[in-house]
Amino acid sequence: MTTTSTETTPVIPLPARAAAALTGLGALATAASAGLSWTWTSDFPGDLTYTGSPAGLQWLALTAGLLTLVLLLAAHGTPGLHWAAPTRSHNAVLLAATGALAVSLYSVTAISAELGGLANLEPGGWILGAGGILTVLGALGLPLDRRTHVPLRILDRRLFLLVPAAPIGWFAAHAIPGDKPVAPVMTALAGALAIAAGAVLLIQLGHLANTWLRLGTVERPLPAPRQLPSWVEVLLIVAAFGLGLFAITFGIDTEYGELFTGYLLLAAPVVAALAKSGLIARLRALTVKYRPVTTGAAFAAAASFPFTQTSDQYTSVATNILIFATVALGLNIVVGLAGLLDLGYVAFLGVGAYAAALVSGSPASPIHVQFPFWAAMLTGAAVSMVFGVLIGAPTLRLRGDYLAIVTLGFGEIFRITMLNLNGTTGPKITNGSNGIPRIPDLQIFGFDLGKPHTVAGIELGRFSNYYLLMLLVTALVVLVFARVGNSRIGRAWVAIREDETAAEAMGINGFRLKLLAFALGACLAGLAGTVQAHVSYTVTPDQYTFAEALPPNSAFLLAAVILGGMGTISGPLAGATLLFLIPKKLEFLSDYQLLAFGAALIVLMRVRPEGLIPNRRQQLEFHEAAIPAQPTGEPTALTKAGA
Amino acid sequence: MSTAATPLLDVTGVTMRFGGLTAVNDVSLTVGEGEIIGLIGPNGAGKTTFFNCLTGLYVPTEGQVRYRGTVLPPKPHLVTQAGIARTFQNIRLFANMTVLENVLVGRHTRTKEGIFSAILRGPGYHRAEAESRERAMELLAFTGLAGKADHLARNLPYGEQRKLEIARALASDPGLLLLDEPTAGMNPQETRAAEELVFAIRDKGISILVIEHDMRFIFNLCDRTAVLVQGQKIVEGDRETVQNDERVITAYLGAPLEGTTPAVAETVTETDQ
Ligand SMILES: Nc1ncnc2c1ncn2[C@@H]1O[C@H](COP(=O)(O)OP(=O)(O)OP(=O)(O)O)[C@@H](O)[C@H]1O
Numbered sequence: 048m049t050t051t052s053t054e055t056t057p058v059i060p061l062p063a064r065a066a067a068a069l070t071g072l073g074a075l076a077t078a079a080s081a082g083l084s085w086t087w088t089s090d091f092p093g094d095l096t097y098t099g100s101p102a103g104l105q106w107l108a109l110t111a112g113l114l115t116l117v118l119l120l121a122a123h124g125t126p127g128l129h130w131a132a133p134t135r136s137h138n139a140v141l142l143a144a145t146g147a148l149a150v151s152l153y154s155v156t157a158i159s160a161e162l163g164g165l166a167n168l169e170p171g172g173w174i175l176g177a178g179g180i181l182t183v184l185g186a187l188g189l190p191l192d193r194r195t196h197v198p199l200r201i202l203d204r205r206l207f208l209l210v211p212a213a214p215i216g217w218f219a220a221h222a223i224p225g226d227k228p229v230a231p232v233m234t235a236l237a238g239a240l241a242i243a244a245g246a247v248l249l250i251q252l253g254h255l256a257n258t259w260l261r262l263g264t265v266e267r268p269l270p271a272p273r274q275l276p277s278w279v280e281v282l283l284i285v286a287a288f289g290l291g292l293f294a295i296t297f298g299i300d301t302e303y304g305e306l307f308t309g310y311l312l313l314a315a316p317v318v319a320a321l322a323k324s325g326l327i328a329r330l331r332a333l334t335v336k337y338r339p340v341t342t343g344a345a346f347a348a349a350a351s352f353p354f355t356q357t358s359d360q361y362t363s364v365a366t367n368i369l370i371f372a373t374v375a376l377g378l379n380i381v382v383g384l385a386g387l388l389d390l391g392y393v394a395f396l397g398v399g400a401y402a403a404a405l406v407s408g409s410p411a412s413p414i415h416v417q418f419p420f421w422a423a424m425l426t427g428a429a430v431s432m433v434f435g436v437l438i439g440a441p442t443l444r445l446r447g448d449y450l451a452i453v454t455l456g457f458g459e460i461f462r463i464t465m466l467n468l469n470g471t472t473g474p475k476i477t478n479g480s481n482g483i484p485r486i487p488d489l490q491i492f493g494f495d496l497g498k499p500h501t502v503a504g505i506e507l508g509r510f511s512n513y514y515l516l517m518l519l520v521t522a523l524v525v526l527v528f529a530r531v532g533n534s535r536i537g538r539a540w541v542a543i544r545e546d547e548t549a550a551e552a553m554g555i556n557g558f559r560l561k562l563l564a565f566a567l568g569a570c571l572a573g574l575a576g577t578v579q580a581h582v583s584y585t586v587t588p589d590q591y592t593f594a595e596a597l598p599p600n601s602a603f604l605l606a607a608v609i610l611g612g613m614g615t616i617s618g619p620l621a622g623a624t625l626l627f628l629i630p631k632k633l634e635f636l637s638d639y640q641l642l643a644f645g646a647a648l649i650v651l652m653r654v655r656p657e658g659l660i661p662n663r664r665q666q667l668e669f670h671e672a673a674i675p676a677q678p679t680g681e682p683t684a685l686t687k688a689g690a
Numbered sequence: 691m692s693t694a695a696t697p698l699l700d701v702t703g704v705t706m707r708f709g710g711l712t713a714v715n716d717v718s719l720t721v722g723e724g725e726i727i728g729l730i731g732p733n734g735a736g737k738t739t740f741f742n743c744l745t746g747l748y749v750p751t752e753g754q755v756r757y758r759g760t761v762l763p764p765k766p767h768l769v770t771q772a773g774i775a776r777t778f779q780n781i782r783l784f785a786n787m788t789v790l791e792n793v794l795v796g797r798h799t800r801t802k803e804g805i806f807s808a809i810l811r812g813p814g815y816h817r818a819e820a821e822s823r824e825r826a827m828e829l830l831a832f833t834g835l836a837g838k839a840d841h842l843a844r845n846l847p848y849g850e851q852r853k854l855e856i857a858r859a860l861a862s863d864p865g866l867l868l869l870d871e872p873t874a875g876m877n878p879q880e881t882r883a884a885e886e887l888v889f890a891i892r893d894k895g896i897s898i899l900v901i902e903h904d905m906r907f908i909f910n911l912c913d914r915t916a917v918l919v920q921g922q923k924i925v926e927g928d929r930e931t932v933q934n935d936e937r938v939i940t941a942y943l944g945a946p947l948e949g950t951t952p953a954v955a956e957t958v959t960e961t962d963q
């Protein structure tokens with residue numbers, strides 16, 4: 048984007064002091080409402096009936112209110128709070144206020160919808176709602192960074208025909224007797240029309256709001272940070288990771304869908320607010336300064352997760368997240384670094400899992416051997432890698448979309464082959480759809496991962512053991528990704544992704560390097576597969592499909608990489624965590640899950656095409672944004688093969 | 691001047707056909723050690739196609755390309771390995787990599803560190819990586835881009851992108867550098883600077899084969915110039931020979947050769963075979 052002119056003005060013309068006071072008051076009310084009873088009955092999940100003891104959603108309201116307040120005070124230069132908002136941007140306050148509004152509106156709506164009407168709200172609930180609205184109204188009166196002019200974008204007028212068409216479709220669908228064969232078609236059509244009309248209205252509303260708000264970015268240089276002793280800086284990093292662990296643990300431990308929805312609704316604006324306030328940039332500067340400490344702190348935070356749990360319930364979720372995230376990171380080598388579109392990647396997880404299951408000593412395995420754990424892992428990784436080479440060797444010589452087609456095919460062929468090696472339609476190896484059950488737990492040098500162990504007075508159950516083992520695998524994959532990605536090989540991969548012809552002309556053997564990426568990706572997925580086989584006791588073919596409502600499957604893996612940020616480490620990890628938790632926690636969406644999911648993905652890709660955590664390369668763009676657009680040379684339309 | 695010994699590059703009878711179109715027709719050319727050879731011709735004459743035949747991007751229908759006496763395999767990475775580097779007419783940088791990384795990619799054939807070395811990061815790895823960086827920074831300094839090492843390639847101004855292409859090509863320590871219209875889109879000052887750069891490269895002992903439309907540039911630089919028209923080499927020689935050749939003048943539709951851009955000969959695409 049070219050730099051447009053900006054200004055710092057309020058959206059709603061209020062006296063500056065009044066706006067600040069209103070925001071503060073609203074934030075206080077939101078936070079305070081957490082201590083009051085929101086509803087009279089304990090029927091709403093989480094039991095929000097107590098006064099003086101916040102629960103569930105009330106914690107979120109408290110967080111949102113307090114954060115807004117702190118950012119507001121910091122933006123006004125309150126002594127002692129400079130650290131909270133180095134940029135002193137009021138947009139950060141508005142974002143936090145949006146979080147408060149989202150939590151309060153969502154809570155009020157969810158309570159009234161589930162309990163049947165606004166009458167179910169106690170005064171605390173009313174204060175919450177009012178607080179959220181006041182906070183945002185006040186924040187809109189603060190001096191915000193805005194663009195001077197945002198032209199109103201209006202969607203293609205023909206699209207608006209959908210709006211009257213939707214009710215017509217609805218009536219038509221209802222007018223047709225249910226026994227007519229066209230009835231279900233009409234119902235589906237009416238549904239699709241309604242969704243499309245809704246989308247058109249929403250998008251147009253978004254454009255209207257954009258033109259009205261005109262929010263923009265004013266370059267606000269970070270003031271030089273205060274000189275702190277290095278032990279304090281290290282402590283800050285540790286504290287930040289502790290906080291991160293707490294926030295993620297809170298998300299994983301949410302017991303009901305309402306709380307998780309509220310959590311997501313708050314988390315998104317809060318992260319955005321912290322980014323705007325400059326806190327995240329500060330933290331990033333620290334982490335860059337103390338690389339090893341950061342890595343250690345991140346690892347320690349992840350390793351202490353099982354110690355925060357009282358039962359194995361969520362550790363099993365966390366273990367599966369780790370498996371999913373690790374595989375996503377492996378896929379990121381293939382997709383993010385080398386730019387190869389692999390649509391059947393989950394099959395490599397499957398190959399590893401099946402290989403491990405076959406040598407696990409399971410009574411259902413035709414091979415009656417039980418490999419020690421290290422040999423089992425090596426087997427899974429090696430077999431998977433061999434498959435990677437076998438699939439890659441004939442296809443990677445071709446350019447373009449062949450690879451996507453072949454890998455998609457391979458994914459399905461793998462699943463169907465596993466189904467057919469059942470003794471009737473093929474040799475008896477995998478037991479077909481029953482899979483290989485009763486996979487014994489891993490023994491690592493006499494340490495039985497299936498049994499609970501007590502460490503430092505805390506009992507770690509079976510899933511905790513596997514979680515920690517998987518964390519080691521994840522750490523290994525992170526190490527491999529980081530080191531290979533930033534080396535001669537990694538640079539060659541990125542070069543191939545950027546322009547294969549030019550890369551070849553620089554002396555890179557494209558085929559060999561693509562095969563290497565493919566094999567490495569397959570090998571890492573296979574490694575994760577060996578752990579997965581043991582964690583889940585059973586491997587079945589239907590765990591490894593292209594698309595399904597639940598991860599991991601190839602489509603979700605790809606989504607995790609793209610959504611999280613291609614070519615980064617934390618991106619796919621964050622993307623995988625979100626993509627795993629959302630369907631898991633929002634089971635109440637059931638039939639609409641994939642639809643809601645697709646919609647969320649589309650929105651995210653519109654708002655943040657570079658992914659949640661953009662690549663360092665894309666960040667560089669930021670500090671060079673001042674360079675004017677270049678003439679692109681001759682717009683010679685040479686063919687792909689031409690130079 | 692080409693020496694009596696085996697020339698650096700020896701192209702004999704290269705022909706490239708695309709279906710019925712003969713883009714390059716029986717072209718022979720030699721480049722000796724330390725020479726700067728120009729290649730000119732109207733648009734669509736087949737100059738870039740000729741380059742592609744030399745660098746393995748295209749497999750010539752007929753003919754042979756020898757470098758230092760051995761026949762080049764038609765694989766771009768092997769050609770680069772052998773010692774021929776090139777730039778592209780329509781800049782093909784790795785747009786989302788930094789300037790330094792672009793040059794480091796150019797070092798690929800001259801370094802060996804594989805995947806295990808990258809994972810284990812032993813002393814050998816660090817040494818090789820440091821050497822590569824040092825060499826890359828040298829080349830950036832040589833082309834005047836040292837201050838922009840950490841910028842994204844796509845954010846460089848046009849002229850600097852052309853320079854970066856040259857730095858990246860030089861990173862493979864070539865014996866012969868092929869430049870495809872290195873001054874296209876440059877203003878006169880930048881063009882003069884590019885001339886200096888080409889001379890400086892030759893002074894490093896690297897021979898150069900350059901395609902250009904800017905006649906002044908060509909005649910200032912080149913020891914010999916070959917003229918390609920409709921895929922055929924119609925004349926080769928020094929400035930006088932080329933400027934006074936009837937066929938060259940006709941090919942450029944009478945446009946004076948001193949002009950910076952020759953008239954476009956759109957009609958040459960039809961084959962005469
Ligand atoms: N891959 C290809 N397939 C078919 N025709 C091609 C291909 N590459 C080049 N040509 C044709 O070969 C002819 C020569 O093209 P080339 O790009 O080599 O010309 P040029 O001399 O480099 O021209 P310019 O000065 O415009 O760069 C053109 O007619 C072009 O269309």
Ligand SMILES: [Mg+2]
Nearest residue numbers: 737738739779
């Ligand atoms: Mg050309």
